[in-house]
Amino acid sequence: MDPRLRGDDEREKSCLSAKRFPRTPQATMASSHPMTQASPLLPPADWRDFLALTKPRVLTLVVFTGLCGMLAAPVPIHPVLGFTAILCIALGAGAAGTLNQWYEADLDALMKRTAGRPLPAGRMEKQSALHFGVGLGAFSVILMGLALNYAAAAILAVSILFYVLIYTVWLKRRTPQNIVIGGAAGAFPPLIGWAAATGEVAALPVLLFMFVFLWTPPHFWALALFVKTDYANAGVPMLPVVAGEKVTRRQIGLYTIPMALAAVAPWPLGLTGVIYGLVSLAMTAWFGWLALRVATRTTGADDAMLPEKALFKYSILYLFVVFGALVVDRWVA
Numbered sequence: 001m002d003p004r005l006r007g008d009d010e011r012e013k014s015c016l017s018a019k020r021f022p023r024t025p026q027a028t029m030a031s032s033h034p035m036t037q038a039s040p041l042l043p044p045a046d047w048r049d050f051l052a053l054t055k056p057r058v059l060t061l062v063v064f065t066g067l068c069g070m071l072a073a074p075v076p077i078h079p080v081l082g083f084t085a086i087l088c089i090a091l092g093a094g095a096a097g098t099l100n101q102w103y104e105a106d107l108d109a110l111m112k113r114t115a116g117r118p119l120p121a122g123r124m125e126k127q128s129a130l131h132f133g134v135g136l137g138a139f140s141v142i143l144m145g146l147a148l149n150y151a152a153a154a155i156l157a158v159s160i161l162f163y164v165l166i167y168t169v170w171l172k173r174r175t176p177q178n179i180v181i182g183g184a185a186g187a188f189p190p191l192i193g194w195a196a197a198t199g200e201v202a203a204l205p206v207l208l209f210m211f212v213f214l215w216t217p218p219h220f221w222a223l224a225l226f227v228k229t230d231y232a233n234a235g236v237p238m239l240p241v242v243a244g245e246k247v248t249r250r251q252i253g254l255y256t257i258p259m260a261l262a263a264v265a266p267w268p269l270g271l272t273g274v275i276y277g278l279v280s281l282a283m284t285a286w287f288g289w290l291a292l293r294v295a296t297r298t299t300g301a302d303d304a305m306l307p308e309k310a311l312f313k314y315s316i317l318y319l320f321v322v323f324g325a326l327v328v329d330r331w332v333a
């Protein structure tokens with residue numbers, strides 16, 4: 001597969017910058033290094049580079065939760081408007097990913113996973129990424145406002161700004177709480193989808209927001225446990241780097257408890273039917289078991305971190321299935 005589309009360069013740098021360590025010496029060097037500028041020796045940026053800026057693989061789940069939020073709403077939406085709303089969420093999230101990569105090209109150059117991205121690899125001018133990101137973001141919000149409604153457009157704008165300014169610029173390089181607070185950005189799509197259909201927010205999408213918000217720390221920290229060296233090398237204050245494995249494991253276990261409650265709550269609260277209730281219960285029970293395994297184990301230096309990898313992978317499948325069940329539940333009932 002074309003390395004530009006692989007996307008495996010996209011994830012772990014997340015927490016790497018250090019605000020305490022604002023632009024680290026390595027990062028500063030990287031930003032002035034010729035390889036972080038477009039090089040005349042390399043082919044010019046093409047559509048695959050622009051696509052890679054949007055973090056397409058993470059986008060799939062972001063868009064899916066937005067779609068499910070929209071389809072779970074009690075008001076049916078015209079298919080053309082529904083498609084437009086989902087397009088706006090995808091473009092808005094893509095814009096956020098682009099601006100994240102524009103701001104972090106220096107850090108991306110320091111990590112194996114992210115060094116092949118268009119900017120650190122020198123396949124694109126930084127300014128092109130900035131223009132692309134701002135243009136895409138503005139277009140998505142304006143289109144949402146004009147075609148759907150101002151509530152959905154406002155939440156979309158907030159989520160883009162949250163991811164770019166609060167997470168990327170402010171928190172990521174400063175504190176290991178970066179992904180806890182910054183993770184809120186990725187929890188907005190179900191609210192946006194619901195607002196696109198109804199013009200307002202309600203109890204169910206707020207619970208879904210809480211669910212994704214509380215899901216993010218176990219999702220990310222499971223991964224951070226087995227890629228912490230990369231973050232440490234780049235000076236990003238991720239929890240395993242700053243507080244150690246033991247604390248991270250405990251935090252994964254602790255966040256899983258309220259996450260499980262938020263996941264299952266819609267059923268007993270009468271906001272969904274039995275299909276969602278049973279699927280969310282079963283899927284969450286397995287999540288809890290995997291998280292417990294991660295939370296209670298100790299590792300040796302040569303440990304393959306299989307339970308941590310299993311939890312990370314399952315966290316993605318989990319969100320797909322539980323959100324899918326929400327829609328099935330709504331449409332079958």
Ligand code: HEM
Nearest residue numbers: 007008011012014057058061062179182183186216220316
């Ligand atoms: C601040 C919050 C988050 C951080 C720091 C984060 C971090 C990461 C990282 C570093 C990876 C890449 C792992 C790798 O390269 O192998 C990843 C993968 C992924 N994340 Fe997250 N994530 C966050 C929130 C979210 C949210 C809100 C969603 C969607 C609702 C999401 C969906 C995904 C998906 C689908 C993948 C797998 C992509 C693939 O297959 O390549 N993440 N995440």
Ligand SMILES: CC(C)=CCC/C(C)=C/CC/C(C)=C/COP(=O)(O)OP(=O)(O)O
Nearest residue numbers: 010011012013014015092093159160185186
């Ligand atoms: C609707 C809307 C605007 C949603 C935007 C929210 C969004 C894209 C959430 C995903 C969160 C994410 C990919 C974090 C990765 O962290 P990172 O950026 O530190 O990862 P990296 O190391 O791969 O750059």
